[in-house]
Amino acid sequence: xxxxxxxxxxxxxxxxxxxxxxxxxxxxxxxxxxxxxxxxxxxxxxxxxxxxxxxxxxxxxxxxxxxxxxxxxxxxxxxxxxxxxxxxxxxxxxxxxxxxxxxxxxxxxxxxxxxxxxxxxxxxxxxxxxxxxxxxxxxxxxxxxxxxxxxxxxxxxxx
Amino acid sequence: xxxxxxxxxxxxxxxxxxxxxxxxxxxxxxxxxxxxxxxxxxxxxxxxxxxxxxxxxxxxxxxxxxxxxxxxxxxxxxxxxxxxxxxxxxxxxxxxxxxxxxxxxxxxxxxxxxxxxxxxxxxxxxxxxxxxxxxxxxxxxxxxxxxxxxxxxxxxxxx
DNA sequence: ATGTTTAATTAGAATGATTATAATTTAATA
DNA sequence: TATTAAATTATAATCATTCTAATTAAACAT
Numbered sequence: 001x002x003x004x005x006x007x008x009x010x011x012x013x014x015x016x017x018x019x020x021x022x023x024x025x026x027x028x029x030x031x032x033x034x035x036x037x038x039x040x041x042x043x044x045x046x047x048x049x050x051x052x053x054x055x056x057x058x059x060x061x062x063x064x065x066x067x068x069x070x071x072x073x074x075x076x077x078x079x080x081x082x083x084x085x086x087x088x089x090x091x092x093x094x095x096x097x098x099x100x101x102x103x104x105x106x107x108x109x110x111x112x113x114x115x116x117x118x119x120x121x122x123x124x125x126x127x128x129x130x131x132x133x134x135x136x137x138x139x140x141x142x143x144x145x146x147x148x149x150x151x152x153x154x155x156x157x158x159x
Numbered sequence: 160x161x162x163x164x165x166x167x168x169x170x171x172x173x174x175x176x177x178x179x180x181x182x183x184x185x186x187x188x189x190x191x192x193x194x195x196x197x198x199x200x201x202x203x204x205x206x207x208x209x210x211x212x213x214x215x216x217x218x219x220x221x222x223x224x225x226x227x228x229x230x231x232x233x234x235x236x237x238x239x240x241x242x243x244x245x246x247x248x249x250x251x252x253x254x255x256x257x258x259x260x261x262x263x264x265x266x267x268x269x270x271x272x273x274x275x276x277x278x279x280x281x282x283x284x285x286x287x288x289x290x291x292x293x294x295x296x297x298x299x300x301x302x303x304x305x306x307x308x309x310x311x312x313x314x315x316x317x318x
Numbered sequence: 319a320t321g322t323t324t325a326a327t328t329a330g331a332a333t334g335a336t337t338a339t340a341a342t343t344t345a346a347t348a
Numbered sequence: 349t350a351t352t353a354a355a356t357t358a359t360a361a362t363c364a365t366t367c368t369a370a371t372t373a374a375a376c377a378t
Contacts, residue, residue: 019354021345022345022346026355060337085240085335101289123275124260124298128302130300130301131301137296139283139289140292140293141293143287143288143289182325202365203364217329218329219330220327322377324373326371326372329371331368333365333366343356344354348350348352
């Protein structure tokens, strides 16, 4: 695990090397993302969190920063079908996008960190002549625990 | 292959059996979907197509109908991350949601009709105690043909 | 057939997420 | 330190989708 400061430095460098400027607003936004690595925050969520530390920031700036970071492949932009885009840091040890389990009882989104798709990607290439650069795999269903009343979300929130 | 009329009849029956009414607006919408089975139309697309035959229909009705059909599992609602929901008929020979290849050059969306995920769904169940009821698998990348200038989309449109 | 009941439709307004605009500020570089 | 282009701010605009109130039409019983 690399420290937050180091990760931040590396992200800033990537920004600068691509010709973008490093600003305090962008830094504040990245810091929030680093501190909520796997929270699936919406742009609004990120905005509110950044705002507690940097109250004069504008919503549009957060949107533009998230867009930029997505372009640089530093964050991933997700869509769970509820009309809001969600964002997570894309850590260097996970090149590919991870998979999700979305609970239809409690709405909780949990991640699968492994990459289960390498084989299928080769198959896509063989059978369809399609070169995969990224993927998105979501499972919709229910956690056994949720079905039995011991809801997953409650357990998480309790911690 | 079943005829459009027969499919329509079956869809109407499913509607009625669940306590919903069969109206001409719903029928017109279903007819458009049947005639564009794999076109990944947005609600607006569907609306415009229905409107040519049934000009007095309202956009909200199309939205509500698509929502209802999704609820009945007769259509699937998709999200390719461009901010618009897209809809396709869910034909009876394909219970599960099919997979997609999304070309980052031409934007074309092509389908994979097989189900490649049964194994992985069992694995999710085993390893995470998560019961999958549906899934979503999209590959992002490029068709070899597109990379070589002979764009996929052009070939499709020419037909 | 007709009337009754209740859901569905219409048109238009409202909402909510996201993007664009114009004026101002700031980071990077000379 | 001055210059220049990009970034930010605040606000307005846009786009997809949903809601609302009034009206219409399906389904069913009489």
